[in-house]
Amino acid sequence: MSQWRELHEGWTLQVVGEADGVPPEVADAAVPATVPGCVHTDLLAADLIPDPYLDRVEYDLAWIGRADWRYANSFDWTPDGSDRVDLVCDGLDTVASVELNGEVVATTQNMHRSYRFDVGGRLREGRNELVVTFASAQRYAEQLRDELGDLPGPNSATPEPFNFIRKMACNFGWDWGPVLVTAGIWKSIRLHSWSGARLARVRPVVEVDLGEGRDVATAGRVRVLADVEYAKAAPADADGDVSGDVKSGLTLTASVSGSQAEVAVPAGATSAEVELSVESPRLWWPHGHGEQPLYDLAVELSDGSEGGLDSWSRRVGFRQVELDTEPDDTADDEAGSAFTIVVNGVPVFARGANWIPDDCFPTRVDADRYRARLQQARDAHIDLLRVWGGGLYEQDTFYDAADELGILVWQDFLFACAAYPEESPIAEEVEAEARENVARLMPHPSLVLWNGNNENIWAWFDWGWQPRVGDRTWGEGYYLDVLPRVVGETDPSRPYWPGSPYSGTMGRHPNIDEHGCKHVWDVWNQVDYSVYRDYVPRFVAEFGWQGPPAWSTLTRAVHDEPLAADSPGVLSHQKATDGNAKLARGLAPHFPEPGNVEDWHWSTQLNQARALTVGIEHYRSHRGRCMGTVVWQINDCWPVTSWAAVDGDARPKPLWYALRKVYDPRLVTVQPRPEGLTAVLVNEGLPGGAATGVPAGGVWQTNLAVERRTFTGEVLGHWSTSVSVDPASTTSVRVPVDVATTTDPSREYLLVVAGDRRTTWFFAADKDLAYPAPEWDLEVSADGPVTRVTVSARTLVRDLALFADRLDPAAGVDDMLVTLLPGESHTFEITGLTRQVDVAEVGGRPVLRCANDTVTPAK
Template sequence: MLEASPLDGWKLRHEGEELPAVVPGCVHTDLLAAGAISDPFVGSAESEVAWVGRREWTYETHLPAVPSGHEQTDLVFDGLDTVAEITLAGRLLGRVRNMHRSYRFDVTGLGGPLSVRFASAYAEAEAVRGKVGDRPGAYAEPYQYLRKMACSFGWDWGPTLVTAGIWRPVRVERWSTARLARVRPLVTVEQGVGVVELLVDVERTRVQAGLTLEARVGDRRVRADVVGSGAAVRVEVPDAQLWWPRGCGEQPLYEVELTLHHNSAPLDVWRRRVGFRRVELDTSADARGTGFTLVVNGERLFARGVNWIPDDVFPSRVTRERYRKRLRQAADAGVDLIRVWGGGLYESEDFYDACDELGLLVWQDFPFACAAYPEEQPLRGEVEAEARENVVRLMPHPSLVLWNGNNENLWGFRDWGWEERLGGDSWGEGYYLGVLPRVVAELDPTRPYTAGSPWSGSWSRHPNDPAHGTHHSWEVWNRQDYADYRSEVPRFVAEFGWQAPPAHATLRRALPGEVLAADSPGMLHHQKAEDGNGKLARGLARHFVVPEADFDRWHYLTQVNQARAVATGIEHWRSHWPVCAGTIVWQLNDCWPVTSWSAIDGDGREKPLYHELRRLYADRLLTVQEREGRLVVAAVNQCAERWEGTVTLRRLSVQGRELAAATAELAVGAREVGETPVPAELVPAGAEEFLVADSRGCPRAGGAGSEGRLRAVHFPASDREVPYPRPEFEVSVAPGTVTVTAHTLVRDLLLQADRLDPDARADRGLVTLLPGERVTIGVEGWQTPDAAAARAALYCQEPAR
């Protein structure tokens, strides 16, 4: 039977110095553990450790040459970052140049000192650039010249910390006769029968008759003979339970076990969990253009998505528990789709396992982002090899529903001046429209492939045409007001977002001792977007009067503005289902403490946007929208059940007086949107009035404490024009709760729980209370409840100063 054991005892060597090394890990984490560098997440230490990415580093250990009773011994690296030379007892085993691949070396009968010497990623990238020629990219760093996580070189939300090291596990495998070299599971549903077809490649030490495979799925077992180097085994599961996205059904998973035998003796075992479901991508043309709708088990879905970046700039630090926590946060926010963005990684099995269990659909980018990628060697062969390995590795996961060729490169070629600069040089089109779709079609025909995001489906149209395929909406953040989200109805919004700083406690940890200001040195260092603070300031000025030299107020208002911006887009686009079939917010998470577009900051704290997503992505949503100059209340029903009830409409003054009221009946079909016109007498007449729409008895409402009530609030003017009363409210506390009772209109009330205790967390974000209403906010991690402290941590809209 194949035996596998980890290889330990690693040391990190550089210029004669030796440090303990942790594998999996990287140079930076080993240097941090030894106290040799400062934490690059704190202050401006990122710049102080830039030298690390420009040096060579060597990992060393000893491989014992112990007779094992097996015919072959393999040394297996699951991940090497990135360009390295591996030697054993002075003998070259191989040279590698791809972070996204695993490597296997035959070390039968060998032993002695084992060395993995990493070249500087910068040196390698520059060497490749010198060979293939210069290519344009969104950033000056040379990330497109080697197969490495692009955002190691920095991004508009990430630090430049260019890693090296053995970033995934290393093991020694000992085996005889034969082993399972590759297992490719095709999981389908045929007329209610679940089918698992296992296509198997077998590696042999020698030609040997009597090799058989036994596959088991539940209580179903099938055997097959191995002929030559492979075999196929088909297992049928009658009455298989379907795997569904969260909110649509359950997520049953079936254990698949494949055993390779020689005669009756087991040689190797492969185990995975699979789920039975059918996935399609509907890109058919219609009167509005070209659609982009995910269909799972025959159900057409509005995808409620978030973009995922690596959760740490040092990926080896992301544990199974951390993946699960972050993805659980996503699921709790109503998210049903995670897009793994192309400047990052093919994530570990732990990530996809959690998505399988939580019912989170996965859109997987191939790792290409925001640059022209050369198609010459040595890159072309690496691209195909990594694609083949990772497509097969991830195939068992039912959560994986879409392969995507790249992030923004087709758009960049057409719109960012690349075409002229390239002058006919290769830039990646051959990957996205040739190599990658061919690999997916050959290896994983059960899943759809799309060439890029954004992509309109054809060069006959602009790649980012909102009427066709996927669309990235960045003009709004970069140059416009978020109200302009309402000017378009794209078929699928794969990226859009708005910035806000991280939580206060995160800033205090990352910038110790600094007097915080929007433009203080540490804040500027932890703002990586081009003119990021300028865009934040202009976005605020359109809606709020921002007091000068009041950081706390600025911090609060930028958080509010982020939530408002994203809400404006999602409410508008969801109300236009099925023309628009999905939104993917940029972005769920951060990889370090930074001002960014994230809903969860680099320390794992939830911004107000996170809690707003719980409302926006709930199965049922109530929103006030404009249709041809008239207001309507749109009831968005993503449930499989009909939504029937009433909606109460009230026109109120900001002083709290009811000016008019009416009720209307709701009758919205399953997975449909219903619209109720707002009577003329209920339309707010100016900045001193607003509209409130309430629907009760709605069990699929989102957000903590919604208690089955859905509410939409519509103000016809920007906040800077609204004559808010001075907010008056009472605060009471009890263990685990803060209760606020409003005596006036209190708009955008926010308890910043991390100001009470860095470990404290509130169960909701922004809340608007009418006079006489109250809200009870759950608070975890606050050990000494105090009403005065709670009041000091509460923020809301105030009269303009």
């Protein structure tokens, strides 16, 4: 039986060699080190550096990434009689030399993979010294760039050559992240004692026969593919004889849901396969489509002795996943082809968001933090997260949470926004990390798609790469050969797509509406967000609009006096090229120029929410042709003005509340179509019929009522009709001209009600509307941990928001962006307050804001 021993205690950290800018107090210090961890967090814990997330501290700490660092530890060892002892390093960040008792065991250069070294002959009874020295990742990348020749990619926002090292690219800075180049033992480091043989890798391939049932498959199968490593000697020789040192008579046993099977492992064989059959397993579904049953799969390698040799266990789910890219039913290529994720035979409209690393220092993201962030995603009706290619293959606990919450995961391989060399030593590292991580993640039913890269194929076409690259490699071989081969050989149960965006062939432009997945970035970078309506893509994998973080997040991180949208600290937490200028350009068509920093903060946050609402409602209104929207982005890694819906301190921005509304399974929206204003009802219910075995039902039968009203409440036009919306479909109804035509666009709007859903349509931009000064009555009451604030409107109040963090940084609120008609009321529930509040404190700016007050005087 194998034994594991963690080596996480007793580490010290110190800088080695010479590096510019190292403070004397750091140069002379041996700092207690936390493992897993990194240099920055250890120096921070030792009070040797200020918080890198505050003000402009990031720039003062650039020396950390250019220095070399040494982790040292000593431990006692007593021989335990095992055939072999390995040092297992689950994650070394990144360019490491590992020494045991003064002897170099190995060198590494990849953050994204694990390493295992046989150290049995180097261990000594008694005290042992273990040292891991990390060379500067920045200097290593620069050196390899100089050796192989520069390649395009890094720009003014990300100037570092991150494409020449297998490390989290956004550590080198991004248009939402700081340059904080880490080093350290970022995952577990352990000793593994074992004898005979071990399970080197286990790959469960899960397959189902859907049959006619809705939630239960006719049959399920798990093919367990196991790789075996032996402690001694080699496999059989040319005559078929096996060395006596090689363990023989091994058995591989697997069990799941009451089913068990075993096979004999031929003597010396390095792999074995065992297949399990499960009768009528319950199907795993994304949330909103069904439940998420998980089954314990256990695998054991045994030689007949008590306790066995090695074991492996994971949870799996029974579900089928496909990527439908079939051409439309026409010979005309311009008509396009599908890009639809199909789960258990059901096409899914992906209501998604992109995911970036949740912290610049990944070891600070534990299972609870993953769970909290994914719960925020699910609470906003998000059912797909795309793990972006400039970050990480996340920890297993991320995917565990996705499995349990029913959130689909689109996983990028780790290539983003740059040309990558395909020469040694990068090429070998790419294949090794891909094979390891595909095998590691494939048990998770939430994982539904492998994607080759982020924007690199698009860049080859549109970013001026071709003349710069010439006949050199740039990554195409990874995306079109290496990675699909690795997925096909390792994880044949899941689809692979070469890139995002990508149209299905290098013979077509990669970022078009008609084929594949598309990124829409001209809107944020160049034009108004109404231009989202000019596109009808098959699937939108990236689009977004910026907004600042919550006020408490911003003011915790930035201490400028006076604070302003363009004060130094605020600008240092705005990483996008011309980001503030783009915020101002995007604001100008819709809102007056803000008069102070608090108005700027509210207007730009509201504009962010409006922009994504316009885009998502438009794309969802074309459900069937467009089958997914993946907004950029759900989360942040630090306090920053960015595209995120949840900021770096985990506070939801107004955008998060907007996503919760616009991603609701049932949506009513008004869309300007060539034939006139049109009400579109979207129903994300499951389709029925014999083909899927889904029982009839889920039809949205409702009365649709449209009124043209004045801001004072006078009804100028009314129309209603009965509407039926089939599951997984839309119904469009043109609003009659007499109701849809305004006589005074500055004082009228449409109120559209469909059952318990409603929306509004305003005929002019906010800055051109004659909003009434907002008036309301307030009631505040406390009930245990919940404080309720009831707002009773005396005027039209559009997009009312209550900022609980302005009362208490620890507080949050259940709702935001609520539009009230005169005479209507809404109750907000605040949690997390550490004190009582009253009406006077809650009653106006900065706690209560609305669209009205962007154009009317302060109340």
